[in-house]
Amino acid sequence: MSGDRRSWRHGTRGDVLLAAGTGLFVVLTTVIGEGDPVGLRPVPATGWLLMLAGCGALAFRRRFPVAVGVVTLLASMIYYPAINPDGALLVTLIIALYTLGSAGRILAAAVIGGLAIAASAFGEYGTEASPLGDAGMFLLVSWLVAAVAIGAVMHSTRREREEALRRRATEERLRIARELHDVLGHNISLINVQAGAALHALERDGAGGPATEALTAIKETSREALRELRGTLGVLRQVDEEAPTAPAPGLRRLPELAERSRAAGLAVDVSTDGDPVDLRPAVDLAAFRIVQEALTNVTRHAGAGRVTVRIGYGRDDVTVDVSDDGRGAGTRAGGGSGIDGMRSRAEALGGTLEAADRPGGGFRVTARLPYGGRA
Missing domain, CATH: 3.30.565.10 (Histidine kinase-like ATPase, C-terminal domain)
Known part of the structure; x- marks a missing residue:
């Protein structure tokens, strides 16, 4: 659990740094105009708020990937038609779509990416402004589709790696189960057989007393131990078998335990x-x-x-x-x-x-x- 907490903190810190770095990039590409390296372009208050919302949302991209995708989509859809100057705010949506794909939320990524493409197509071909041009529109669609596709590939690769680790753990568990069965099962069975043989010899000779009681207890205890061992090994094998050979012990068997004592x-x-x-x-x-x-x-x-x-x-x-x-x-x-x-x-x-x-x-x-x- 402590390892999961450290991993979560590391991921959160990385997302905050990503949000800060993206925000700096978006601000610089917005306020610094082409061909005017000295002067800074003024940005209205609404533009600053939209950039803050879009970039700040990335700090929560792994905790709330769908919500971050929606926020970055809305920020971009409002910013580009209404705010001048343009900037690279769209990069926040690209990062959000990649995050959705890498989290396995392919449907959500497809819906949000499709809405972004539809809105861009309407702004490009449904109005007289035509801010992107055919080449820009193609590039935009390519970036959005690539973000989802790369994220999906990363998700698939991670799943395959986890499955391989799970498969190796299962194989190791089954190996341990077989080893336990070979060593403990044989020895406990031998104890049970020897105790039964000694008990039979005492009964045949008419002997009794503490020795008989002790051997009876040994025989019963070893038989119970063997049954529990097989049940435990069955649990270890249950990935490949339908059910263990015996249920795990619980308080319902407390009377048996007391009787053995x-x-x-x-x-x-x-x-x-x-x-x-x-x-x-x-x-x-x-x-x-x-x-x-x-x-x-x-x-x-x-x-x-x-x-x-x-x-x-x-x-x-x-x-x-x-x-x-x-x-x-x-x-x-x-x-x-x-x-x-x-x-x-x-x-x-x-x-x-x-x-x-x-x-x-x-x-x-x-x-x-x-x-x-x-x-």
Whole structure:
């Protein structure tokens, strides 16, 4: 986003400089007459206003290309029949037509250019003045058509370049997806198979207890991880495929997540405050991942016996609150693990995340994610 802002500021500054330079050129060509390099030709107040309007409009040519085209057209149509001496005010219309063409507004450029040609033809052939002559009329039409054509070519070239960059990014994304599938998919599948085989051997021998529960948790967790991995890879491939193999996880799968933590020996209470809201996929996924990471930290580092997960649906945002009764951050082995990642997820969507010890003991993670997220 900062790069887009810098680009916008650079473009605006360039347009202001272009407007100033064009204004200087128009003024000089107007006040300095041919064959009279010393004296300056007087220009009425209306002429100055029209030159100011036409040249000043160019400072906004990229933000409002159609409006700038209309302003420069009107300024030229009023100036040339009514104001003496003549100048190069028409160059503002030529620049505006080029801008329209380069922005892909070909229809608007054609309409404005056509009106300019029609008005010039009426002034040339519909009156007795005939200020341009046949050669001048041909040159005028050529300049206007060339401005639109060159702008259109620039627009097409830019689109092709952007498409090439997008195609390379897609190819790189698919390459990463294939690489992830080959490495992670194989290893997770192997973990799942080995856990299942060990579990089967224990059940065959009549053994049970913590070892069986741990292997069951490993098998279920690895199967879930494999399913999520395939879903994520499907999202990466969705440019070329109709749909991912599995939907991205969200808060609707919070009961499954809690059940897996319970299988690992952690008591998990899940509650919801407010009326549930259909969240944007990015917000839904971030909320789920924050809960998942918080539960993982509790299981690995907190030494907790119970954890409470609360999902609150407010007017503007969803609140994710995960509290445990274990050790605080200062006494945990590997304390603080995953906090930066959770905070980055929240901030990427325009939200916040706070993580701190609870006054009565334990640790608490609270994230607030706006429903709209960040565009």
